[in-house]
Amino acid sequence: MDSQRLVQKFLTSQVSEKSLQIAKAALFDYLTVSLAAQSLETEQLKTAYKEQLEGTSLLIGEKGLATKAFSALHNGFRAHLLDLDDTHSSVRGHPSAVLFSALLTELPYHSGKAFLASYVIGLEIMARLGMAVNPDHYLQGWHNTSTLGGLAAAGALAYLKQMTVDQTLHSMSIAASQAAGLQMQFGTPIKPLHAGLAAKQAVEAVAMAQAGLAAEKDFLFADRGFRAVYAPKLNVAPLLEDWGKSWQVNQPGLWVKSYPFCSAAMSGADAAEYLHQKEGLREDEIAGVEVLFFKGRDQALKNRQPKTGEEGRFSIEYIVWLGLTGQEYSLDAFSSKALSSALRRQLLKVQRTYQEGSSDEPFVTVTVNLTDGRKLSQQVTYPKGSPRNPLTEKERRKKFTTYVRGPWAKPLEEKIKRMEQEEGDSLFSFLQTINGGKTDGRTCD
Known part of the structure; x- marks a missing residue:
């Protein structure tokens, strides 16, 4: 060839x-x-x-x-x-x-x-x-x-x-x-x-x-x-x-993501959020955490001890800890601000383990060991936003309104829906009216 x-x-x-x-x-x-x-x-x-x-x-x-x-x-x-x-x-x-x-x-x-x-x-x-x-x-x-x-x-x-x-x-x-x-x-x-x-x-x-x-x-x-x-x-x-x-x-x-971090962490994040919602976990209840991956599937999550929220985008330790303790996956959580020394010490409780072999449907399992001796576990194969568990149209629109200022979600959605019937310069002109979520004086059509 x-x-x-x-x-x-x-x-x-x-x-x-x-x-x-x-x-x-x-x-x-x-x-x-x-x-x-x-x-x-x-x-x-x-x-x-x-x-x-x-x-x-x-x-x-x-x-x-x-x-x-x-x-x-x-x-x-x-x-x-x-x-x-x-x-x-x-x-x-x-x-x-x-x-x-x-x-x-x-x-x-x-x-x-x-x-x-x-x-x-x-x-x-x-x-x-x-x-x-x-x-x-x-x-x-x-x-x-x-x-x-x-x-x-x-x-x-x-x-x-x-x-x-x-x-x-x-x-x-x-x-x-x-x-x-x-x-x-x-x-x-x-x-x-x-x-x-x-x-x-x-x-x-x-x-x-x-x-x-x-x-x-x-x-x-x-x-x-x-x-x-x-x-x-x-x-x-x-x-x-x-x-x-x-x-x-x-x-x-x-x-399609709901949160601003690496997609390799999406399953672990969903598992952690589920365990928090089910158990209402507090930091002082958590003795240790294990995150099980298929070997090689955490390649992108290279930061085991992140120093900033930005580094935390690629840290399953940070992302799972936020989810388990009920903290939001906000833009601020993944900014360039330094993480506190107390939080970085807590992240040492989170350890990775691996399963040999490969799978077309690789799952991630989060297991939490509690200070009272109990063990909680949740496995996720299809996290929210993956092709087999996609965001709905309503959830996509919510993503827009969550992260973007201004009343642009519905007009933009309607403009894109009509793209097959229009020339590209129509969308080009519309996008010129959007300036960081604010109009520059022109109106939406």
């Missing part, structure tokens, strides 16, 4: 109506988490790129426009900043933060339906690449959101812009040469920056290819290419097997 077969396959694909509907829900969630992420870090990014704050492309939650490259960087960074954005199990990463951020740079120039279809194609590429390279690629320490996201976003843009096979190969090859992102950054602002960099790389790669810049076309399988360097154990079969029979956006589907 060579890379051209993959490109030819997705450039000629037609996505299903069901996939387009799921893409709309994904876009609503992407905009929710992006609008929620107003922070010092986004201002720092704008300061670093101040010369790019004039252009034609949208900055989510901001009045101004910017260059396409900075729009993709800013929006990808912002979408992933709170770790509240969706994930996908085949990817082992965050697809929407990268894909939508790249595609938004082209929104005014294409139909709403073409925009949504391109997202579905991008997710398909990213997920199939994930199935091909995982688990080894991820366990080696790469951040798949970034390493796979730039490739997939370049493919999605090529599909949207109806580029030729050769142009697409050059685009994806240029993106492949920029693939990067290390898991050591989990718990720092550089993790979400990976998503922005991937989106920016895709936008720039497509622009360079359209300008005629040529690259090695077989980016996946060439000597010293992507497979050789990033994924020596790459499994070719998932790249094309049963293409189009069931889109990855449908099956297995997206994980």
Whole structure:
């Protein structure tokens, strides 16, 4: 096999109506988490790129426009900043933060339906690449959101812009040469920056290819290419097997979060909350806690002794302790503020244990040993927000109103529902009226 077969396959694909509907829900969630992420870090990014704050492309939650490259960087960074954005199990990463951020740079120039279809194609590429390279690629320490996201976003843009096979190969090859992102950054602002960099790389790669810049076309399988360097154990079969029979956006589907922390902690968090609600646990009643994972499934939860709430996004010890003791999974709980020494001592009570083997439905079990000798345990396989236990439409809207100021939930939802019947510039104009949850004087239509 060579890379051209993959490109030819997705450039000629037609996505299903069901996939387009799921893409709309994904876009609503992407905009929710992006609008929620107003922070010092986004201002720092704008300061670093101040010369790019004039252009034609949208900055989510901001009045101004910017260059396409900075729009993709800013929006990808912002979408992933709170770790509240969706994930996908085949990817082992965050697809929407990268894909939508790249595609938004082209929104005014294409139909709403073409925009949504391109997202579905991008997710398909990213997920199939994930199935091909995982688990080894991820366990080696790469951040798949970034390493796979730039490739997939370049493919999605090529599909949207109806580029030729050769142009697409050059685009994806240029993106492949920029693939990067290390898991050591989990718990720092550089993790979400990976998503922005991937989106920016895709936008720039497509622009360079359209300008005629040529690259090695077989980016996946060439000597010293992507497979050789990033994924020596790459499994070719998932790249094309049963293409189009069931889109990855449908099956297995997206994980949509209610809380701003790593999805690897969602099952443990649900188990901890359940035990607190059932037993009304207090800190002084808890002698010790064990969290059982399938081996390797806690890879992203690298911070066993977090020093800040931000590091706590990737700490099952911190997240489970909050849940067991009835504390809210609020944005403030996962801020850059330092955790108290007393709380950090309590986290030492939480220990991880492991089960050998693998499972397509890996559960997490939280067991609490109480000071009176009792033992409580709760196992969760499908946490709230996972594809088999999805958020309802009402819960998605509640997520928006919880994290975003202003009366935008229903108007935005209605605008996205009409996307298939409208040109992309209609949504583009609407999004320009939203500035951090406040209107800049224009009205919603």
